[in-house]
Amino acid sequence: MIKEKLNLLVNLAASDKLIDDREAKTIHMIGKAGGLSREEIDEMIKHPKPIGDLSTFTEDQKFENLYQLILMMKSDGQVFKSEIHFCESIADRLGYRKDVISELAAKVYSDPSITADRRGLMARAHKFLK
Numbered sequence: 001m002i003k004e005k006l007n008l009l010v011n012l013a014a015s016d017k018l019i020d021d022r023e024a025k026t027i028h029m030i031g032k033a034g035g036l037s038r039e040e041i042d043e044m045i046k047h048p049k050p051i052g053d054l055s056t057f058t059e060d061q062k063f064e065n066l067y068q069l070i071l072m073m074k075s076d077g078q079v080f081k082s083e084i085h086f087c088e089s090i091a092d093r094l095g096y097r098k099d100v101i102s103e104l105a106a107k108v109y110s111d112p113s114i115t116a117d118r119r120g121l122m123a124r125a126h127k128f129l130k
Helices: 002-014 021-033 038-046 059-074 081-093 100-105 118-126
Strands: none
Touching: 002 021, 002 038, 002 059, 002 081, 021 038, 021 059, 059 081, 059 100, 059 118, 081 100, 100 118
């Protein structure tokens, strides 16, 4: 499951045609925490795979992926339209209405050390499930 999550993040980071150093650092941190080697992560960054079927994720996994995507979108301090559209597309594929992105993005901070009320965010996101 970690490779699927990381692949989503790599695809998001690459959606603006440039993987910023901060984005790469975030990808490496998440991959390492998930037990992947630096070489495996570098390979995923160099050669992202197409995004597979997201419908098999549990509700918790769907929210976690959405949350991580929003963190990644904000990690380089810039939010591009291509990143917003990518996140909306993934939200849709996860079974959420696209407007969940603007709702959560206003509450998720680019610095993960600023803790957000994840339970509250999950409850908010749940209202956007189709």
